Amino acid sequence: MIRELAADLVDLIFEWGYLGIFLLMTIESSFIPFPSEIVLIPAGYLASNGDMDIGMIMLSALSGSMSGAFVNYYLALLLGRKILRKYGKYFFINGDSLQKMDIYFQKHGHISTFIGRLVPGIRQLISIPAGLARMNLAVFSTYTALGASIWAFILVMLGYFIGENQELIDSYLKQITIAVLIVLVLLASWYIYYQKTKRIE
Structure with missing residues (x-):
């Protein structure tokens, strides 16, 4: 049901061309x-037919x-x-937890953001702890863009080379996600x- 509604939305937005892709990916x-x-x-498939440009x-x-x-x-x-600060106690989050998160993202925010952008179910959410921890915006932007670009390229290439074969796409997408x-x-x-080796040195 949700996929059918989403597909209808995609058909509607694709009439807007590249702006439609931008809007849908902003939502995503x-x-x-x-x-x-x-x-x-589907955008990759349209590119394979010459209806859209991969770069755009x-x-x-x-x-x-x-x-x-x-x-x-x-x-x-x-x-x-x-x-x-107001409701954190209900989720067992206190000032110490926030301080630990700040320290963690200062040290490991780049790798966490990059990995998070490539994990299904987490890619949309990884920006929230980064913002909470006041992660450096330039570092956040760089690793978010890197992770997002890799995932987008994988999906566009799937559509470009496999086209409308939904069964084959599902199979390859599952294998690629696992890989x-x-x-x-x-x-x-x-x-x-x-x-660990860095700390030892």
Whole structure:
């Protein structure tokens, strides 16, 4: 039901061209759950037919992803602490927890943001703790853009090379998601090992 409604929305927005991709990716990257694959895979297919340009699709997708991420970041930055100071006790969050989060994101915010942008279900939310922790905006932007670009490119290429074969797309998307998660686990493991050896030195 939700996928059908989302598909209808995509059909409507795609009439707006690259602006439609930008708007949908802004929604997808903000606090509103919206699967990016139903936007970028069809866009890749349209590019394979010559109806859209891959470069413009990527630019629109990345711009939208960044806009949505900034919405979450600034909402958390401007309102998050006020809300947590008032209601945080109900979620076992106190001043010490916020201080620990600040310290963590100062040291490891870049890798956390990059990995988070590539994990389904987390990519929209990783901007919130980054904003709460007042993560450096330039670092946040760089690693958000890097992670968002990789994921967008994967989806656009799926649509470009596989087209309308939904069964094959679902199969490949599942395999790619698993492969990406394995790579991220390896990356996180290497990072933890690197940090430990760095402390020893």
